[in-house]
Amino acid sequence: MPTIKLEIVEAHNLMIADITSSDPYVEIQASNDKKILKTKVIKKNLNPVWNEEFIIDLENPKLDTLQFTVKDWDRFSKDDPLGKCKIVNFSNFMMGQTNDLWLNLQDSETDAKLHVVVTPIDFGKCLP
Ligand SMILES: [Ca+2]
Secondary structure, three states, rough: OOOEEEEEEEEOOOOOOOOOOOOEEEEEEEEOOOOOOEEOOOOOOOOOOEEEEEEEEOOOOOOOHHHEEEEEEOOOOOEEEEEEEEOOOOOOOOOOEEEEEEEEEOOOOOEEEEEEEEEEEEEOOOOO
16 A cells, blocks of 8 residues: 655744634645544644654555644634645655655645655555
């Protein structure tokens, strides 16, 4: 099965969802899987550093997307979205090569970015 290593490194310039800050975490979902992966919550930080690693199975790297949603954790109410971005497909990704990406967050009131590192571990026969 095609597999990638995903590192959620950090985010920059997230918008404020609470009074003075946000408590951000990232939800990760691959289009071929219902399962949603999550990073830890980092409290009161608009430039959070997670440095968390995930191993993700894809079905078809040419077609599968990876959706990232940054959210603000709230103790007493529903978590607020801080922005989202996605990797549209993995056609340009090479086996074993590290891809350092700064993705612009859509639906953010600030110029927010998410820093991720994607390394295809095994693309099988799907891609070179
Ligand atoms: Ca909060």
